[in-house]
Amino acid sequence: MTQRILSLHFDNTDSHLLATYEREGGYRIFRKALQMQPEAVVEEVKKSGLRGRGGAGFPAGVKWGFIPKDTKRPIYLCINADESEPGTFKDRYIMERDPHMLLEGILITCWAIKSSDCYIYIRGEYESTRKVLQAAVDEAYEAGYLGADVTGSGWRCDVTIHKGAGAYICGEETGLLESLEGKKGYPRIKPPFPAVVGLFQCPTIINNVETIASVPWILEHGGDAYAAIGVGKSTGTKLFCMSGHIQRPGVYEAPLGIPFREMLHDYAGGMRRADRPLKAVIPGGSSVPVLTAAEAMEAKLDYESLAELGTMLGSAGVIVIEEGTCMVWALATLTRFYADESCGQCTPCREGTGWVNDIIWRIEKGGATADEFAMVQNLTDNMTGTTICPLADACVMPVKSFLKKFGHEFEEHLQHGGCPQTQPVG
Amino acid sequence: MSDSTSTRAGLSDAALAELEKLGKRYPTREALLLPALWMVQQEHGWISQESMLYLAELLDVSPVRVYGVVSFYHMFHDRPPGRYNIQVCHTLSCSLRGAEAILSRLQERLGIGHHEVTADGRFMVTRVECLGACEHAPVCQINEDFEFDLTPEKLEAKLEQLP
Numbered sequence: 001m002t003q004r005i006l007s008l009h010f011d012n013t014d015s016h017l018l019a020t021y022e023r024e025g026g027y028r029i030f031r032k033a034l035q036m037q038p039e040a041v042v043e044e045v046k047k048s049g050l051r052g053r054g055g056a057g058f059p060a061g062v063k064w065g066f067i068p069k070d071t072k073r074p075i076y077l078c079i080n081a082d083e084s085e086p087g088t089f090k091d092r093y094i095m096e097r098d099p100h101m102l103l104e105g106i107l108i109t110c111w112a113i114k115s116s117d118c119y120i121y122i123r124g125e126y127e128s129t130r131k132v133l134q135a136a137v138d139e140a141y142e143a144g145y146l147g148a149d150v151t152g153s154g155w156r157c158d159v160t161i162h163k164g165a166g167a168y169i170c171g172e173e174t175g176l177l178e179s180l181e182g183k184k185g186y187p188r189i190k191p192p193f194p195a196v197v198g199l200f201q202c203p204t205i206i207n208n209v210e211t212i213a214s215v216p217w218i219l220e221h222g223g224d225a226y227a228a229i230g231v232g233k234s235t236g237t238k239l240f241c242m243s244g245h246i247q248r249p250g251v252y253e254a255p256l257g258i259p260f261r262e263m264l265h266d267y268a269g270g271m272r273r274a275d276r277p278l279k280a281v282i283p284g285g286s287s288v289p290v291l292t293a294a295e296a297m298e299a300k301l302d303y304e305s306l307a308e309l310g311t312m313l314g315s316a317g318v319i320v321i322e323e324g325t326c327m328v329w330a331l332a333t334l335t336r337f338y339a340d341e342s343c344g345q346c347t348p349c350r351e352g353t354g355w356v357n358d359i360i361w362r363i364e365k366g367g368a369t370a371d372e373f374a375m376v377q378n379l380t381d382n383m384t385g386t387t388i389c390p391l392a393d394a395c396v397m398p399v400k401s402f403l404k405k406f407g408h409e410f411e412e413h414l415q416h417g418g419c420p421q422t423q424p425v426g
Numbered sequence: 427m428s429d430s431t432s433t434r435a436g437l438s439d440a441a442l443a444e445l446e447k448l449g450k451r452y453p454t455r456e457a458l459l460l461p462a463l464w465m466v467q468q469e470h471g472w473i474s475q476e477s478m479l480y481l482a483e484l485l486d487v488s489p490v491r492v493y494g495v496v497s498f499y500h501m502f503h504d505r506p507p508g509r510y511n512i513q514v515c516h517t518l519s520c521s522l523r524g525a526e527a528i529l530s531r532l533q534e535r536l537g538i539g540h541h542e543v544t545a546d547g548r549f550m551v552t553r554v555e556c557l558g559a560c561e562h563a564p565v566c567q568i569n570e571d572f573e574f575d576l577t578p579e580k581l582e583a584k585l586e587q588l589p
């Protein structure tokens with residue numbers, strides 16, 4: 001049976017409206033949570049094993065526990081709706097098709113972490129999504145689920161949508177905080193961690209949209225029921241973003257641990273062309289190491305299985321690449337992304353992403369020397385572990401894995417003086 | 427969009443009222459900078475130096491800081507964009523499905539490169555990174571609206587239809 005938690009209402013008519021959500025029992029679980037001790041809510045989420053869906057996979061309940069117990073300062077909840085990791089488009093579905101599920105998750109989470117102020121940081125490009133979400137927030141205020149006296153309980157909870165303006169780095173949680181404060185999205189040096197010193201210098205929890213949207217189900221069915229789905233420490237279901245050379249690109253919900261083979265054939269309809277078999281898969285958004293077809297066909301899509309294969313689940317943005325695709329060119333489109341999006345604070349990242357991108361493009365187009373190719377290795381070695389945030393590593397991971405697994409294509413390019421392939425891509 | 431009370435660089439009374447209301451949600455004035463910049467861009471189409479000075483004063487932030495923020499974010503325009511800003515995604519999922527063909531057709535048709543505006547001020551073409559809609563690759567946005575599952579022909583037909 002396919003388990004649907006997050007996408008249950010995606011295909012229903014008017015699924016974004018409060019009336020529809022309430023008819024399906026919406027906000028009932030929040031009322032139940034309000035009767036619980038906040039600590040008990042946190043415990044339930046800990047028990048579920050729910051891990052952050054933004055990329056890092058950190059257990060949500062554990063993170064919530066990091067807020068200093070005795071703090072006198074306001075506590076903030078920030079929802080990361082920046083969704084800028086290439087290959088990722090799941091949060092858009094949640095916000096457009098079930099925004100009240102997210103808002104109910106926010107209410108429960110605010111209650112659990114003793115916060116009364118939530119900001120949803122949404123990427124600027126999602127303007128039509130923002131409008132749907134804002135309408136849902138307005139409806140929730142109107143109905144008394146948000147505001148100074150939530151459902152007559154005397155408890156205040158405000159939700160404010162904050163619109164980004166086009167910068168991948170604002171998806172990094174401390175870049176997000178800086179941006180919310182009205183500054184450039186420069187990531188902060190950690191520690192201190194946001195749970196202790198975050199937004200406006202106050203304790204702050206940052207979670208991805210999908211993470212928080214999973215919370216109502218967990219409270220309704222119990223942490224144990226959630227933990228029973230999936231495999232091992234990869235509990236629950238996940239929205240997989242399938243894109244690239246497949247028949248049916250889209251968002252598909254499945255329990256963690258689902259074999260890639262099944263996701264490709266049964267959900268995404270297989271490869272788009274019968275004459276072009278699978279060549280490679282990037283399983284977790286563009287920032288994770290690439291898998292060869294052979295590796296991918298044996299892979300299971302969960303945190304631990306993918307770690308064993310030397311890659312990551314990340315945001316579960318699964319990019320599928322067919323035979324015939326030039327891997328030098330594919331990598332070049334990725335290094336361009338990181339070079340464009342480096343915030344420029346750290347020299348190894350700013351210079352490194354620029355140089356690597358320049359060399360990879362010249363390998364593709366012609367004009368790079370073997371020495372320069374060798375330099376890529378050196379450059380990437382110097383980019384890891386030396387920067388404020390993980391963007392530099394996010395660039396290095398695809399680069400190193402492409403070189404390792406498809407190195408012969410780079411050699412061929414060098415010998416040929418550019419890409420031997422003449423047909424246009426796509 | 428801009429009503430009669432809006433100055434050449436500043437915000438209309440309606441926008442100002444909305445901004446002040448929003449201000450209750452934030453403990454600092456500076457946090458209103460992004461929302462205020464969006465409002466300026468909404469009302470004027472772009473963000474001029476004058477507007478930046480205006481906002482610096484309004485929010486009690488140094489002008490250098492406002493300028494820094496405007497230049498940091500890709501979506502803020504510090505010069506007038508074309509009437510239609512065609513933002514074509516060229517990241518991997520879109521490239522795998524033909525983004526480059528879209529871009530070269532656009533370039534041919536309009537005779538402009540990345541971030542350039544046609545002489546009549548009608549079109550601007552911008553190469554952008556993943557728009558978070560890769561299931562519909564290749565995609566672009568014309569101003570705020572997505573165009574999905576593009577082909578060069580489909581995009582050309584769309585351009586013909588624009589008012």
Ligand SMILES: Cc1cc2nc3c(=O)[nH]c(=O)nc-3n(C[C@H](O)[C@H](O)[C@H](O)COP(=O)(O)O)c2cc1C
Binds near residue numbers: 168174207
């Ligand atoms: C460069 C970079 C970009 C990121 N972009 C996003 C993003 O767009 N959305 C997101 O939820 N998390 C993103 N993250 C992860 C966040 O920093 C953070 O781990 C996450 O929001 C925490 O929420 P979670 O625990 O619920 O996943 C990014 C991280 C890095 C280093």
Ligand code: SF4
Binds near residue numbers: 186342387
């Ligand atoms: S690693 Fe790169 S993106 Fe991250 S803070 Fe440093 S320069 Fe900015």
Ligand code: FES
Binds near residue numbers: 521556559565
């Ligand atoms: S790669 Fe173009 S929308 Fe994601």
